[in-house]
Amino acid sequence: MAATLRHPLGWLALAAMTAVYLPLLPAAGLMLAPAFSLAGWQALFADPQFSQALAATLVSTTLAAVGALALALCVAMALWPGAGWRRLSARLPWLLAVPHVAFATAALLLFAEGGAFYRLCTVCTPQLDRYGIGLGVTLAVKESGFILWALYALLPEEKLAPRWVVMRTLGYSRVQGFCWLALPEIAPALGALMLAVIAWSLSVVDVAIVLGPGNPPTLAVLAWQWLSQGDPAAQTKGALICLLLMGLLAGYAAFGGLLWQLWRRRIPSTTGRRGRRVVPSPGRPLGWLVPLSGIACAGVLAVLAVLARDFTLTSQAFYTSLTFGVTASLLALALILLWLEWGPQRRGQWLWLPLVLPALPLVAGQYQLALWFQVDGDALTVIWGHLLWVIPWMLLLLQPAWRAIDPRKIVVARTLGLGRAAIFWRLKCPMLIRPLLTALATGFSVSMAQYMPTLWLGAGRYPTLTTEAVALSSGGSVPLLAARALWLLALTAAFFGLAAGLSRLAGRYRQGLR
Structure with missing residues (x-):
């Protein structure tokens, strides 16, 4: 150095x-200054919006993280390695080019009450989304493209392809090969990637404003509203929410690390168990749907152009x-x-x-x-x-x-x-x-x-x-x-x-x- x-x-x-x-x-000073204020914590926990905002944040973030990871892994499991995986990588940049706000706006104009889908099916009236389920699902679909793009950079196809051929020759199924060969290879980098996805989902403000929930909103939107006020008590509560978001991020990281350690122990080494029976996997249909990112971009573009x-x-x-x-x-x-x-x-x-x-x-x-x-x-x-x-x-x-x-x-x-x-x-x-x-x-x-x-x-x-x-x-x-x-x-x-x-x-x- x-x-x-x-x-x-x-x-x-x-x-x-x-x-x-x-x-x-x-x-760091903004978050740590009121951290030892007992009155500030009491005011935050006593606020009538806090409990509902916390629930909406946990639900939307968990749906976004778990859904994005599940979608990306299913697609990778269905297509990697091979020509389909390389075709997917060529189309993914166009899906990543869709801004989050534009994607959220298209989802809002399609599925919200009074939207295009509601006008086609008036019986399908959306319920009041108090827990941010729509926000979590939208973020999961959008972030799955980013995780797939990162997986393409992380998976060393040239290094693992010969070992993959050997495993398939010995009778191991595609799911077994991916879980026992590819995932342990990329697990540390994938953990850091998921930490970034969770951190962004916890603190997203613009997409949460577009998709809701509205009143009370998520913790990030609530903190943004309080920090924008001139009241010192409201600013203290907003700073404490920022510290709480850091704590939630640490909790998600610890829970993810625990799951990885538990799952790691189940990876067989020399047992020789093989999955000869072909089990239908959701990865195959998803593998055909998600890689069509150009069509997805065209769909968002068509919805916005019509409206x-x-x-x-x-x-x-x-x-x-x-x-x-x-x-x-x-x-x-x-x-x-x-x-x-x-x-x-x-x-x-x-x-x-x-x-x-x-x-x-x-x-x-x-x-x-x-x-x-x-x-x-x-x-x-x-x-x-x-x-x-x-x-x-x-x-x-x-x-x-x-x-x-x-x-x-x-x-x-x-x-x-x-x-x-x-x-x-x-x-x-x-x-x-x-x-x-x-x-x-x-x-x-x-x-x-x-x-x-x-x-x-x-x-x-x-x-x-x-x-x-x-x-x-x-x-x-x-x-x-x-x-x-x-x-x-x-x-x-x-x-x-x-x-x-x-x-x-x-x-x-x-x-x-x-």
């Missing part, structure tokens, strides 16, 4: 990352969203490349904290810093707030590709007389053009989805497609809401399509280097 930081760019990378991740400190009778759009929301997304993703890409090449090579685990911590206290920490430095309401402050989530998501894509660079090529380049900067620009960056474009599109999508940082740090001065869609979901015009969600989806999908086109173009012009 010290050797890396001898370079001036190493210190620049460390200083830039520290500036982006600085809100972690006031976020959006008026496609007019305020230019301010469109250009603000585009400016924030492009600027944040480009800045994050520059910082990540600077960090990977010249930054510290060890002790960088703190970079992943925004993925595994609830977002609400982090946004509150950002807002506290913005108030201290009197920069709230500035566009650069909003972009700085977006970077706290854009950087780790892009780093999640770029770091494995960066570490996979063959070091022998670096040795050859140095033997030919190239310096470190020349190797970086002329060798490493061209080799990583496809991961760079994919990370850039992912960062743009993450920036477009930021609701709370845009609202708080921008002081309400910068309307975006996401903030307008969430505001209209509370009772605005249905065609106008569908139009906002459609534009949000179209802009994100267009950026993903541009990245995919440039990636294919780069591959075509570099075929001779293979």
Whole structure:
């Protein structure tokens, strides 16, 4: 680490990352300051909304986590390894390109009372969803695509495929092979991935506002409402909910670790039991349904297009969203490349904290810093707030590709007389053009989805497609809401399509280097 930081760019990378991740400190202070206040805890537990909000949070988060994991594992069990699994990976980016708010808006306009499905079947009146069941199911479907995409990166098909063939030759079933061979191989990384999914589901605000429950809402929405008030007692209760969300996350992690230890003991080693009888598995039909992500995206697009009778759009929301997304993703890409090449090579685990911590206290920490430095309401402050989530998501894509660079090529380049900067620009960056474009599109999508940082740090001065869609979901015009969600989806999908086109173009012009 010290050797890396001898370079001036190493210190620049460390200083830039520290500036982006600085809100972690006031976020910790915000949660820990009222933690020992007995009166604050008593006021929180005595609040009439607390018990129902806690139940809705637990139900929706459990449904989202368990449902997303079950869907993803069933599909992976049905398709991995093989050509179907590779076709799935090619279509998944289009499912990931659908923003959460646009996906939630389509679900709301379809299945809510008075929606398109209700008009077709008036008998199917949805009951009052007090426990966030609809929220949990919607999050499960949306997050299953993200887990599948991560599983594609985690499962080493070249390494495990020969052992898979041996197991199948010996008579083991597909379910046995996947559970005894693939899952133990990816269990640690899958656990960290599920921790990120649970942390996001616990603290999601924009999707919870769109889909409900409304009154009382989930704990994250309740904390967001209380932290937005000027009453110190309400702010104390909001900070305590942030601490409680951290406790719930730790509880989910402990419970998941216990289940893994119990299940691990049931993995046979040399018993030789085989599942010769073919058992119908739900993975096969799901394997045909979920991989059709292009059709799923087209379905969401068709629903929004039919309901959006008026496609007019305020230019301010469109250009603000585009400016924030492009600027944040480009800045994050520059910082990540600077960090990977010249930054510290060890002790960088703190970079992943925004993925595994609830977002609400982090946004509150950002807002506290913005108030201290009197920069709230500035566009650069909003972009700085977006970077706290854009950087780790892009780093999640770029770091494995960066570490996979063959070091022998670096040795050859140095033997030919190239310096470190020349190797970086002329060798490493061209080799990583496809991961760079994919990370850039992912960062743009993450920036477009930021609701709370845009609202708080921008002081309400910068309307975006996401903030307008969430505001209209509370009772605005249905065609106008569908139009906002459609534009949000179209802009994100267009950026993903541009990245995919440039990636294919780069591959075509570099075929001779293979």
